[in-house]
Amino acid sequence: MNELKDLLRAVADGAVSVDEAALRLKAAPFADLGFAKVDLHRKVRTGSAEVIYGAGKTAAQINGILDAMLENGQKTVLITRLSAETARAVSAVHPIDYRPEARVGILGPIPKPTGLGKIVVATGGTSDIPVAEEAALTAEVEGSAVVRLYDVGVAGLHRLMGHLDVLMNASVVIAIAGMEGALASVIGGLVDCPVIAVPTSVGYGASLNGLSALLSMLNSCASGVSVVNIDNGFGAGFLANRINHMEAKP
Amino acid sequence: MNELKDLLRAVADGAVSVDEAALRLKAAPFADLGFAKVDLHRKVRTGSAEVIYGAGKTAAQINGILDAMLENGQKTVLITRLSAETARAVSAVHPIDYRPEARVGILGPIPKPTGLGKIVVATGGTSDIPVAEEAALTAEVEGSAVVRLYDVGVAGLHRLMGHLDVLMNASVVIAIAGMEGALASVIGGLVDCPVIAVPTSVGYGASLNGLSALLSMLNSCASGVSVVNIDNGFGAGFLANRINHMEAKP
Amino acid sequence: MNELKDLLRAVADGAVSVDEAALRLKAAPFADLGFAKVDLHRKVRTGSAEVIYGAGKTAAQINGILDAMLENGQKTVLITRLSAETARAVSAVHPIDYRPEARVGILGPIPKPTGLGKIVVATGGTSDIPVAEEAALTAEVEGSAVVRLYDVGVAGLHRLMGHLDVLMNASVVIAIAGMEGALASVIGGLVDCPVIAVPTSVGYGASLNGLSALLSMLNSCASGVSVVNIDNGFGAGFLANRINHMEAKP
Amino acid sequence: MNELKDLLRAVADGAVSVDEAALRLKAAPFADLGFAKVDLHRKVRTGSAEVIYGAGKTAAQINGILDAMLENGQKTVLITRLSAETARAVSAVHPIDYRPEARVGILGPIPKPTGLGKIVVATGGTSDIPVAEEAALTAEVEGSAVVRLYDVGVAGLHRLMGHLDVLMNASVVIAIAGMEGALASVIGGLVDCPVIAVPTSVGYGASLNGLSALLSMLNSCASGVSVVNIDNGFGAGFLANRINHMEAKP
């Protein structure tokens, strides 16, 4: 705002011509981004962790970004889709905590959980665990408490029913499943909190690399269920944490 | 036709044993290429009802086929995919019992149920009932007892659980559902009898006219589940009845 | 039903504590398999409105369900996917408020809004408004304040930018768009509240009846975005209201 | 620009305070919804015609928009996807020239063509003509000369070859075809100007409502070809005219 007023004052003063000011203002809403650091800035302000999407980035690039973040006061950084090989190279510079199953690296301390309650991360099978760990670690690094409920697929309903109390006390449930993806509907019918469904590419043949589970989840006849991309554990964990930190807005 | 008659005369004379004749008759449709009536013949012999696929047939055509079947000694005939309008025209000639919801017409008495046990026809919602009725009536006309369990979708699991005893006593379960099709997996995990899954075209958007439910059911992580075409109530009822009449083969 | 009444009497008597009774009621639908009215019960208890999915139901069926709900003390009922014709027939018995654009009928008063803040319902174009109204009315009937922001598609970014303050003050944003569905990503990048994306079947050719928008939204590179089925305004409004009423869980 | 400069002059003159100006400017491109006519303004300035997408709009709505445009000094307006019925109702108020084949209405005179050269609109068959006319009329109303070359599909190559000179003199070619969509590749190989390919939904079976032609055109092995949505004659005509009016930018 100050920058804008300075310009107008300069016009008022005659220091800047009307034409010149007109030109600069035309571009203003976008060019006056002096406010370009909004992302870093906002994250620091809200206290949540910053995230680096590691796929396709070299260790040098990641280390460069980490340096910049640390300089900006960032305490905890999550690096997703990080290969073991790149993780080793990053570790030579920054002491990240690498979780191979989730392919996630964490720099700095996992914060003490805050928020409205606990996020339950449930999976249909054991093969869905890598996606689930990406979701769980994301939510933890962003500041939520997480309860893991793995291998509770609907084909053995007693496994799910045995943890009904955990589900019913959840603030948010992340339901992760491949193959037929029915877990989201069944959980959606049991709980009254938001359910984030994550289809996984687990399966073969007509699972179509996760497309079947995705379609199934989108068609869920249970209310309160929404869906993210196939294998997108990060997206689910990030959104769950955001919902878990809902506050009144005046 | 002469060859067939010769064979039967030889059986009558004792010149050919019954076993031998049975063996030759089984192979007949292929060895004796003039032998076109095998289908009628077999149905009459096994006592099950004959079926007419009504879609695209005129009332006159259907009545003609009914006449031929009655002459061949057929007692009960099922007509599927029969519009109300055609049903009215057929009724002017043959006193069929028309069920508008299932779009099925029945000529003759529904036989007293036989078979190993009861077939349970379960649906996820009320919109699946037309397909379910086609399945149920097919199984009944073919000679099975049927228990209907409608609107027990997984989004309200208590509805399904409230009928656990019915499901567990079933000889065969037909699980019919549109949208996400999770019903088949949940039931498949609860029972230890064969489950025939029927996806329906109920739903909108990403249900893709039943394709989502179909894919979901094919990916069922429960053992003992197989799938038929979208909305194919007849196919499921026919197969369920066949399984319900399994006998030892020497 | 007796079991439920016994439990409530025990609560009244002080023989069972409220906490204990709450815990048993939560599990009730599964422990007491005869207990079929749980859904009605829960809605009455939580105070939110009941919903009837009107598609494929006759006016007589809807009126019957409305009678039952009123008897159970339900004050407000939302009927979705209700044709104008059926609405007229329902109105002869119950004085519903019918909104033709959203194809929604409302019986009883829309409650005074509660919740953490306002839900913003944004659409890319004017053709998306029917889906948006279904979402908005659902959220309102369920108890949230709603701000409508229609026709702010990304091809004219100034329209969206002109309401940046509205968006940034939202508790939840519902982003509704057909064609290329870019609205969800752009909004997702602007706000830091949960964004529920609703693809619509608006468009032609390669829009594939909403599939393109659906895929686009699932691939959103903005964090905090999740997706519901094509044209599923109800699902989005219901979930947004649920998120808008998040509370601390001990 | 004048409005902006007026404001700045007012600041320079002291007639408007710096704070007041800052507020108005901040909102200007977006927040000043009075400032909704930005689009109109640009069109009037550049001299090109304004366009109304008629699908889903009532005659009353269209007439209202036309009134507003005329008031703003717009001379020619194109209305696309306009049904004959709505066109009749619009005509009662504004004397539009309705072209039923293209489903296009034109208010005001078609401008004298300008631009670098001629736009050739070529179709594979006669069934593609409605899309072609939408493209041709759009380009004409926007200010380009158009040459129509219809029914020159590749299955009868002599038809195309007989107009080689026309094609080779084109400034831009719009190649419109359904079924296998080969026209775009063949023309793309013959000319050295930009080719805009428009797949149409003409065809049956494996044409998949235009998807086959779309895919075919995207895979064109000829350089200089780009593609718009199925049946999007307007988009092609608009872009062709834009290319036909390319000017040096300093």
Next chain:
Amino acid sequence: MNELKDLLRAVADGAVSVDEAALRLKAAPFADLGFAKVDLHRKVRTGSAEVIYGAGKTAAQINGILDAMLENGQKTVLITRLSAETARAVSAVHPIDYRPEARVGILGPIPKPTGLGKIVVATGGTSDIPVAEEAALTAEVEGSAVVRLYDVGVAGLHRLMGHLDVLMNASVVIAIAGMEGALASVIGGLVDCPVIAVPTSVGYGASLNGLSALLSMLNSCASGVSVVNIDNGFGAGFLANRINHMEAKP
């Protein structure tokens, strides 16, 4: 667990009848939510073999599960989707019989076949044999007699016809084919027992990794045919055995 033991003691004492206990045990997994071993229990009780899905499991994990099963009294265990490498490592601990073509490992003796009759496993080509062997071994390990009928695809109909007697004596037929998947329809038209169709991913180009065969089988115009997932030999063998062991249910 105490509840279960109490029940069994009551049965031993005569305090609870066997029928009553059976009924309560069936419902147990849901009434007694701590009861997690139901699956093991049921398998032991029914005498059929236990199955481990080997894909994605380490040799150590598999050996751990095997240990647990043996302790529970399991005599025969089937391990599906087991790589040769993992099989070698498993063999170092448990003496499994590894069948490389089917990628199946078997621990313990294959039981003497029981059931109503023989299961015929038929394939269209030699490339379908791995899937067929998975199906056949599953059915054998579960307790059925199996007849293999390989490379009898419909393009050489005499090969199929040469085994008509085998087909017609089958209790259940598993029809396995890739490419056009016509085998299921042809066999379905020849036999009057249930036919389980298994599409395989054999083929190239428009076979779409088995999708073409899958669609073809779902559209089978023969009655009595149902379908499982692409390459799902285990599912077909398991279901066939279940059908082959149908018994009267009171």
Next chain:
Amino acid sequence: MNELKDLLRAVADGAVSVDEAALRLKAAPFADLGFAKVDLHRKVRTGSAEVIYGAGKTAAQINGILDAMLENGQKTVLITRLSAETARAVSAVHPIDYRPEARVGILGPIPKPTGLGKIVVATGGTSDIPVAEEAALTAEVEGSAVVRLYDVGVAGLHRLMGHLDVLMNASVVIAIAGMEGALASVIGGLVDCPVIAVPTSVGYGASLNGLSALLSMLNSCASGVSVVNIDNGFGAGFLANRINHMEAKP
């Protein structure tokens, strides 16, 4: 046109040999770009019938084309995809023979069949007959003898086997089927002449409007089978007649 006439005069004069003129005429459509009547010319010369694709053409347009053809000496004209309504209007001017099932109109006599042998047109079911009649009439009008073999689907193999002699004597077989499309493979394995497969849009659900049959036929494991578009009876009949008239080329 002058160039063409000059050439023909030169042939008449003996100045240009017949061989030479033939060579130049073949190339004519491209060398002499004004030469637009090549199609008519060729048809007249080769004696085969001319074809009009009736879909989307008015009766007036069709009658205009018919007039032009008759003037050019055309004796027989086939009009495909002709609605009953348009046929009536055409009949008022030209005495066409309209076949409603095939939606085909024929002007002039069906020629006496020539060619190498008979074309067999086989269908899987009775619903495929409209496509079959389009194929059969096309082949007949173009000059081939046709044998119809309807309703010989693979689910009742004896029906096909009963006409093995007819199939084996065919010059070309057109195999027409919807649903699973297995007919093409089975016939392809029985005969040693070319087989043209025509998928039809008959079926429901997973038949995907003919796509399943199309994919199935493309994957046929029988040699000598090729495929045309869904429901393209004309294309199959035209190609079959062309193959049936193969001659030695020096």
Next chain:
Amino acid sequence: MNELKDLLRAVADGAVSVDEAALRLKAAPFADLGFAKVDLHRKVRTGSAEVIYGAGKTAAQINGILDAMLENGQKTVLITRLSAETARAVSAVHPIDYRPEARVGILGPIPKPTGLGKIVVATGGTSDIPVAEEAALTAEVEGSAVVRLYDVGVAGLHRLMGHLDVLMNASVVIAIAGMEGALASVIGGLVDCPVIAVPTSVGYGASLNGLSALLSMLNSCASGVSVVNIDNGFGAGFLANRINHMEAKP
């Protein structure tokens, strides 16, 4: 086998006429179900080469089949989809001529071409040549003369036009192209012989591994075009040779 010998002896004796014996032999595979060698027999009789599909077969298996064929009097054998590695191992036993580009091995002499004329094998690009060589070698080994016309894609139409005489003298044309597959339509419009279109998996992105070319070819607006599976050079070559050897059938 006895039946066959008896028949042949009867022919030798004059007891059965040649015509009669021929008729019975044609039906033999079905009447005499023990008669499994019909395929070999027919090939030997018609003089054409036998084909082995090499994919998935070991060198040992191929050599075994070759041995059997040589014993049966086969002179030339074609092995398709043969890897260089397997070819080397086969060569150690049988002196095959291996063509690495086509991945084809040939045992024995390529026969002197017979048939009605020449088969032209045309490709759109150089990347299509492997498929083209499979087609060309198949046709040559089966007994046809082949003309290769490679890299004549429609994006450079002069390349195709430069060989118009070759195309117009063809007995059959095989049009092979990936990407947009327009070659088939353009050639189909130029020639009046049968055209067999082969889509290839050449391309990227929206080529969808050949699906785009496949769909394009199926939609060809040129008459006389039919299509085989993606990359199915063998199928095209086999069918082209069959058409090139058409003879009158009485």
Next chain:
Amino acid sequence: MNELKDLLRAVADGAVSVDEAALRLKAAPFADLGFAKVDLHRKVRTGSAEVIYGAGKTAAQINGILDAMLENGQKTVLITRLSAETARAVSAVHPIDYRPEARVGILGPIPKPTGLGKIVVATGGTSDIPVAEEAALTAEVEGSAVVRLYDVGVAGLHRLMGHLDVLMNASVVIAIAGMEGALASVIGGLVDCPVIAVPTSVGYGASLNGLSALLSMLNSCASGVSVVNIDNGFGAGFLANRINHMEAKP
């Protein structure tokens, strides 16, 4: 070739005017069917660079083509889809400048940019840069000035807005994005020059290897946008340069 030389000699002699010769040369490839070098010729004449599609070509082949081009007077040659390995081998003969990110090799100098203005190449993310570099280098080698604007995806709109002046001064914009592809619509709504959209295969799950971005871009609600194949940087760069060199055609 003689015809061409004769024509040029006639031009030299003044016997044929330049205009006349130009007209005849344009038509030459078709009139003079032996004239195969037209492509080379045209490129040389227009002064733009020649392009070699490197995929699937050996270094020897590429060097051969380079030799031929240099002999024909070509100064600059672009080689696309060139692997690092092949580039090394080509470099041993011709001193190409290899850009590994874009997988592009350049022989000869990049020409001094000409044309109407600058081409802006914008990408949504850093993973899209390889495709962007292919586009940018193509446009530069063909003779345009290029401005790179990378990583300006819509999820962080300020990044794009910060470069509004660059975008608004562009002659053509190439918008490159994977995932949801919204960049094209947003840019299309901001600029009034032609926008060429390039979907990339960047993403995972529901990105379907670029198909989602492709569909999204085709559905763009912004006017002036057209689309090329997934990852087709070359095609976009080539077309952009062509548009950037538009000239008046008389």
